[in-house]
Structures are given as structure tokens and as C-alpha cells.
Amino acid sequence: xxxxxxxxxxxxxxxxxxxxxxxxxxxxxxxxxxxxxxxxxxxxxxxxxxxxxxxxxxxxxxxxxxxxxxxxxxxxxxxxxxxxxxxxxxxxxxxxxxxxxxxxxxxxxxxxxxxxxxxxxxxxxxxxxxxxxxxxxxxxxxxxxxxxxxxxxxxxxxxxxxxxxxxxxxxxxxxxxxxxxxxxxxxxxxxxxxxxxxxxxxxxxxxxxxxxxxxxxxxxxxxxxxxxxxxxxxxxxxxxxxxxxxxxxxxxxxxxxxxxxxxxxxxxxxxxxxxxxxxxxxxxxxxxxxxxxxxxxxxxxxxxxxxxxxxxxxxxxxxxxx
Numbered sequence: 001x002x003x004x005x006x007x008x009x010x011x012x013x014x015x016x017x018x019x020x021x022x023x024x025x026x027x028x029x030x031x032x033x034x035x036x037x038x039x040x041x042x043x044x045x046x047x048x049x050x051x052x053x054x055x056x057x058x059x060x061x062x063x064x065x066x067x068x069x070x071x072x073x074x075x076x077x078x079x080x081x082x083x084x085x086x087x088x089x090x091x092x093x094x095x096x097x098x099x100x101x102x103x104x105x106x107x108x109x110x111x112x113x114x115x116x117x118x119x120x121x122x123x124x125x126x127x128x129x130x131x132x133x134x135x136x137x138x139x140x141x142x143x144x145x146x147x148x149x150x151x152x153x154x155x156x157x158x159x160x161x162x163x164x165x166x167x168x169x170x171x172x173x174x175x176x177x178x179x180x181x182x183x184x185x186x187x188x189x190x191x192x193x194x195x196x197x198x199x200x201x202x203x204x205x206x207x208x209x210x211x212x213x214x215x216x217x218x219x220x221x222x223x224x225x226x227x228x229x230x231x232x233x234x235x236x237x238x239x240x241x242x243x244x245x246x247x248x249x250x251x252x253x254x255x256x257x258x259x260x261x262x263x264x265x266x267x268x269x270x271x272x273x274x275x276x277x278x279x280x281x282x283x284x285x286x287x288x289x290x291x292x293x294x295x296x297x298x299x300x301x302x303x304x305x306x307x308x309x310x311x312x313x314x315x316x317x318x319x320x321x322x
Contacts, residue, residue: 113226
């Protein structure tokens with residue numbers, strides 16, 4: 001197959017896939033809880049929902065990039081904890097200037113992502129196995145060099161990033177999450193490197209023949225996912241004013257759920273930041289709404305599980321028809 005033939009056979013990229021269905025579902029949920037709960041449909045509650053989904057949302061952005069390429073990243077929750085523990089350990093215990101400690105934490109997250117990417121592209125491990133290994137190693141390291149202890153003593157000004165509301169509305173961490181949404185959306189929509197991710201997820205061999213450096217792109221995606229996981233770890237630490245080895249436990253499942261509910265395909269090549277934002281807001285609205293109507297805690301898990309199954313079944317049906 002020539003490069004020109006590969007270009008002609010490259011799968012069509014749908015940059016808005018998954019937006020409208022999840023958006024309709026989100027609006028239905030908002031309408032339902034607005035009637036069922038007296039204080040649900042308020043500006044204050046909307047602000048609280050955004051605050052609650054910020055950490056999950058940053059992880060979901062990372063997961064979106066990975067899933068579009070046809071991969072999966074089980075390590076994001078562990079990398080979140082490892083990166084935050086690295087920063088807290090350097091600053092609180094070794095008295096490293098906070099700016100350098102913060103940078104070291106983000107670089108530690110990026111290094112974890114790079115490790116996963118190299119396991120996938122060089123050692124040829126499946127993404128599930130590669131990121132499972134990284135998940136276990138990162139969690140083990142977070143425990144090892146702190147002896148499993150909680151690290152506290154983060155700077156007060158850092159903690160205010162999640163408490164002080166600018167203009168009385170938005171915290172710095174939530175504003176940064178929304179900025180990441182815009183930047184990642186623009187990257188996927190307007191940048192050739194972003195559109196290449198869809199081509200890789202659609203058909204890696206065709207993408208390679210079309211001149212895309214598939215292994216390099218995949219390695220970079222996992223590195224970026226690691227860095228974003230570290231940033232989520234810093235946002236989580238600002239919210240809790242501490243960091244501990246078991247922070248982020250299970251967060252990877254919430255991130256995957258948000259991306260899948262948002263319309264992305266686990267087979268790769270399909271997904272969008274807009275869909276993921278809808279997915280993470282659906283989870284946030286469910287959490288808030290079910291709490292306000294005094295539903296049992298496990299109801300949320302049951303509903304989200306059903307929504308994941310329905311989303312994947314719908315994706316499978318569409319692919320069969322195509």
C-alpha cells in the first residue's frame with residue numbers, strides 16, 4: 001500500500017462524537033433532580049458540582065487522549081498519589097523549595113507515563129498490562145519512601161487554590177480544569193498531532209503508512225497522561241491539605257467511566273473532550289442529586305454501571321452497522 005493509498009483509506013475523524021447523546025442525558029438528569037430536590041437547581045449547587053469533579057475531570061482528560069489512540073491507562077490514580085507524595089515528601093520532609101518540589105512531582109508523573117509508553121511501544125506489552133505494572137509500581141513507591149505515612153504541611157497559599165473563590169464563584173483549581181478542557185479540545189480539533197491520535201486509534205498500520213510516527217505519538221500521549229495525573233494529584237492535595245499513599249484509589253475507574261459515558265470507544269479512534277466533559281458532569285450530577293434525594297450510596301454505582309454497559313453496547317451496535 002502506498003502512502004497516498006494509506007491517506008485515502010485513513011478513517012474519517014469525528015471530532016464531535018459522543019457530545020450530543022451524553023449532553024441530552026445530562027439535561028434529562030438535571031431536569032429530573034431539579035424536580036425531585038428543592039435545592040438542586042441553584043448556582044451554588046452547580047459550583048459545588050464543578051468543584052467535586054475537578055480532580056476526576058483532569059484524569060478524564062488524560063484518559064480521553066489515551067482511549068482515542070486505542071489504549072487504556074490503569075495507572076492514573078496511582079500516579080496521582082505518587083506525584084503528590086513526591087512533592088509533599090520533598091517539601092515537608094526535605095525542605096526543598098515548594099516550586100521545585102511541585103515541578104519534581106509533575107516530572108515524576110510524566111516519568112511514570114513515559115515508562116508506560118515505552119513498555120507499550122518498545123517492550124510491546126498490551127496497554128492494560130503495561131499500565132497495570134505502572135499502577136502497582138507507582139503505588140508501591142508512594143508507600144516506600146514515606147513508610148506509608150500521611151504527608152501534611154503543604155503551604156497555606158497552595159491550599160487556598162481550592163478554597164478561595166475568585167469573583168465569589170470559581171476556585172483556581174476549577175478554573176485550571178476548565179482551561180485544560182479548552183486547551184485539550186483545541187488540540188484535538190485544530191492541531192495535526194491531535195487529529196493523528198484519531199488516525200492511530202482507527203488503524204495504527206494505516207496511520208504508520210500515512211507517515212505518522214505511531215510509536216512516538218503513543219509514547220507522548222502516555223507521558224502527557226502521566227503529567228496530567230500529577231496535576232490532578234496537586235489539585236487533590238490542595239483540596240485535602242495533605243497527601244497519602246492511597247489517594248486516588250479507584251479514580252482510574254471513574255475517569256474511564258466518564259470517557260465511555262461521554263461517547264468514546266474503547267476500540268479507539270472515537271471520542272471527544274466535549275463528550276468527556278458531559279460524562280464527568282453526569283457523574284457529578286448523579287452524586288449530587290442522589291445525595292439530595294437521600295438515595296442509598298450504592299445506587300450511584302449501580303446507575304453508573306448500567307450507563308457504562310449501555311454506552312459500550314451502543315458503540316458496539318453502531319460499529320456492527322457500519
